[in-house]
Amino acid sequence: MRLLGAAGAAVLLAACATAVGTAYQPVDTKGYGYSETRIERDRYRVVFAGDGATPPEAVEDFALLRAAELALQNGYDWFRVVGRSLDYAEKGGVGVGAGFGTGSYGRRSGVSVGVGGDLGTIGARKFYTARLEVIFGEGEPPEDEEVYDALEVTQTVRARIGAAGGA
Known part of the structure; x- marks a missing residue:
C-alpha cells in the first residue's frame, strides 16, 4: 500500500512540474x-x-x-x-509496471512462475x-531547391514570436 501511495505522489509531482518553454536565445547553461557551427565560408x-514545453513547430521555426x-x-x-532533422528525447515522468508471480515455500522443491510488464511512463x-545544415547564397535563388528568403523568414518568424508572447 505504501508503494502505491508513493507512486501516486510521484505521478502528481510529475504532473505539477511545468517547463516554461525556451525563448529564442543563444544556448543557455x-x-x-x-547554436551554430561554421562548416565552410557559406555553409553552417x-x-x-x-x-519540454517548447513545441516541435517552434523549435523548427527558431532553427530557421x-x-x-x-x-x-x-x-x-x-x-x-x-x-x-527533428529529434526528441523523453525526460522525466514516472515509469509504471505490473507484475504477477507465484511460488512455493517450505521443505519441498517447487516451481514458480512470474509475469511482468512495462506499462509505460x-x-x-x-x-x-x-538540426539544419544550410548553404547561403546571394542574388536570385535557385528554383528547384528548398530555398528560403532570409529577410522574409526573419520577419515572419519574429512576427509569430511576438504574437505568441516571446516563446
Missing part, C-alpha cells in the same frame, strides 16, 4: 536555445534545442530564424536547407532538437 550547421539571421549577418540573401515530456 541548461543546453536550451540556438544550426541547432535549436527546446525544453537563426539560419536566416546568419545569412543576413554574412551578407547573403537566401539560404538552402541541405540537411534537416506517465508525465514524461518530449524535448525537441532541430
Whole structure:
C-alpha cells in the first residue's frame, strides 16, 4: 500500500512540474536555445534545442530564424536547407509496471512462475532538437531547391514570436 501511495505522489509531482518553454536565445547553461557551427565560408550547421514545453513547430521555426539571421549577418540573401532533422528525447515522468508471480515455500522443491510488464511512463515530456545544415547564397535563388528568403523568414518568424508572447 505504501508503494502505491508513493507512486501516486510521484505521478502528481510529475504532473505539477511545468517547463516554461525556451525563448529564442543563444544556448543557455541548461543546453536550451540556438547554436551554430561554421562548416565552410557559406555553409553552417544550426541547432535549436527546446525544453519540454517548447513545441516541435517552434523549435523548427527558431532553427530557421537563426539560419536566416546568419545569412543576413554574412551578407547573403537566401539560404538552402541541405540537411534537416527533428529529434526528441523523453525526460522525466514516472515509469509504471505490473507484475504477477507465484511460488512455493517450505521443505519441498517447487516451481514458480512470474509475469511482468512495462506499462509505460506517465508525465514524461518530449524535448525537441532541430538540426539544419544550410548553404547561403546571394542574388536570385535557385528554383528547384528548398530555398528560403532570409529577410522574409526573419520577419515572419519574429512576427509569430511576438504574437505568441516571446516563446
